[in-house]
Amino acid sequence: MVKEIFRLHPAAPLLLPRETMSHIKIQGYDIPKKTQILINAYAIARDPNVWKNPDEFDPDRFVDSSIDYRGLNFELSPFGSGRRICPGMAMGIVIVEFGLLNLLYFFDWGLPEKEAAKKITTGDEVALDLVQVVLH
Numbered sequence: 001m002v003k004e005i006f007r008l009h010p011a012a013p014l015l016l017p018r019e020t021m022s023h024i025k026i027q028g029y030d031i032p033k034k035t036q037i038l039i040n041a042y043a044i045a046r047d048p049n050v051w052k053n054p055d056e057f058d059p060d061r062f063v064d065s066s067i068d069y070r071g072l073n074f075e076l077s078p079f080g081s082g083r084r085i086c087p088g089m090a091m092g093i094v095i096v097e098f099g100l101l102n103l104l105y106f107f108d109w110g111l112p113e114k115e116a117a118k119k120i121t122t123g124d125e126v127a128l129d130l131v132q133v134v135l136h
């Protein structure tokens with residue numbers, strides 16, 4: 001469940017901007033020194049070449065899968081990766097897991113009468129979830 005939340009709704013959809021320290025070549029592209037780089041984790045999570053039915057919220061996709069969010073699988077990297085990976089990752093994971101556990105434990109969840117499930121806004125319509133949260 002938490003992996004699927006991090007996949008579809010990364011808290012930092014473009015991770016953090018980084019700058020190249022030297023000239024590098026990635027997949028044939030020359031990237032000069034001091035170029036600002038953004039990793040579009042949001043787009044990677046919705047790439048049909050990487051994920052089956054990418055727009056679908058399907059926690060079961062991680063059953064029998066070794067893909068994890070701790071920086072070793074680039075298709076799922078809500079905390080970034082490498083030397084600049086989020087140092088607060090362990091704390092972030094605990095906050096998300098405890099938040100979810102509390103919501104599930106202390107509330108009885110259900111749909112209001114007559115309201116169709118498809119009418120509920122999931123946030124998929126908005127590219128930057130963080131912006132959506134701030135604006136509401």
Ligand code: HEM
Pocket residue numbers: 010011012015016018077078079080081082083084085086087088089091092093096
């Ligand atoms: C769910 C919670 C969190 C998420 C999704 C998250 C995500 C991220 C991401 C994507 C980066 C950039 C990594 C990169 O560029 O490769 C980052 C960096 C960072 N995060 Fe987090 N973070 C979370 C929680 C936290 C917490 C709880 C703290 C501190 C208590 C924290 C402190 C930092 C710091 C200091 C950096 C900069 C690291 C550097 O530039 O070397 N984060 N985080």
